[in-house]
Amino acid sequence: MGENDNGNGTRAAAQLAAATANIAKGAAEGGAYGAAAAAVKSFLPQIVKTVAGLLLFLLCLPLIIFVALPSCLFGFPSVMDEEIQDMTAQAQTAYGNYAQTQQSIQNHVDAVLQQASEGFDDVVATKDLQGFDAYWMASISSVLHMQELDAINESEIRNITQHTVRQMSSVETYYKEEEYLYTYPDGTTEIRTREVERRRLHISLRAASPDEVMSSIGFTEEQRQWAAYIHDNIADNQTQGDSPAVDMGDVTFTDAEIPVVYYAQTDSRWSGSSYSGSIIGITGCGPTSVAIAASTLKGRAITPPEVAAWSEATGHAAYGNGSYHSLIPDALANYYGLTVQRAGTSSAQQLVDALSSGKLVVVIMGPGTFTTSGHFIVLRGVTADGKVLVADPYSYSFSQRKWNLSLIMREAKRSASAGGPFWIVSK
Secondary structure, three states, X not given: OOHHHHHHHHHHHHHHHHHHHHHHHHHHHHHHHHHHHHHHHHOHHHHHHHHHHHHHHHHOOOHHHHHOHHHHHHOOOOOOOHHHHHHHHHHHHHHHHHOOHHHHHXXXXXXXXXXXXXXXXXXXXXXXXXXXXXXHHHHHHHHHOOOOHHHOOHHHHHHHHOOOEEEEEEEXXXXXXXXXXXXXXXXXXXXXXXXXXXXXXXXXXXXXXXXXXXXXXXXXXXXHHHHHHHHHOOOOOOOOOOOOOEOOOOEEEOOOOOOEEEOOOOEOOOOOOEEOOEEHHHHOHHHHHHHHHHHHHHOOOOOHHHHHHHHHHOXXXXXXXXXXXXXXXXXXXXXXXXXXEEEEOOOHHHHHHHHHOOOXXXXXXXXXXXXXXXXXXXXXXXXXXXXXXXXXXXXXXXHOOEEOHHHHHHHEOOOOOOOOOEEEEEO
């Protein structure tokens, strides 16, 4: 087998692993029909190639036939089959276990700290538990068990957690005055003081990086690629170039259906604020896009640092990468109380209708005009001649231009998770 053949085989295997993970997530969140929908989405390229000539016919079929499509084409079980029902139950259990990742890491840190501090008079501890989260846990355990969901139990999460904590420590000797009762030969007593040697432990505990965890587990290079591929389906590298901070002041666009508040992630007021292992100016397009949409529709100032703090506190920051796609619907709907329609690979007409009615659309863009990897922007309106207006958190210049909707549709990240790449937002 040639080098190119081996590379293609690895990529195909990784694609299958990622697709299976998507199906499991669909089952966990949406039951049997969620699993079927995820299956269709995951294998969309194959479906398009195989049945392009039958699409019109398929549109006329009842829903039950449509959700059975993966079974017909690829040998997947029907959504009513016991096998898919079992997978749904397993996925729901695995999904719940993944959600306990941060708590599992915290519990392990507490146990390590308690054991290390035995025999010391004082302990000074610092903790940094960012860097490994539920998404990486899902990616790594998925590869580790070759998609066997029933192996992803609480015990297994704890086993992987054992590899996630790194510690450095040093011991300091110090002296402390202590009172004691001194007895004279004649039996009288008095209270005296003396210096007593004490030992203080200085310990630093941190979460290992995903690479460190995979190395500790003993992953091969191929397994690392699988895990990274699965992870990349739910989090992009959203880092932008290190652009000089600018003083934007207060900006509102008034050239569309509704006035839209504009924030730049490079604004000097917050560009240097920490976020996701970097700074807002480099990895903060997600929180900034949320801030634009929330401020516009809520009618009050909601700044990128505010959203960034919430994102990190709730596990939506993809450490070193930017933000998980789930930040958009979770922050805008669950935290700010707006209406969010997870529009998926929405139609052009659906987007135009939404923008024309005063709604906003947050989109995760893939490689192309706006980014080399992944980048959140906000669609803020449509012109009379059908051009789209945007609010690009990284580029004020792009935000002043008119764009062909076909370009936006073509470059939107089709593999987005959490109902993306388009999210329609309204009051």
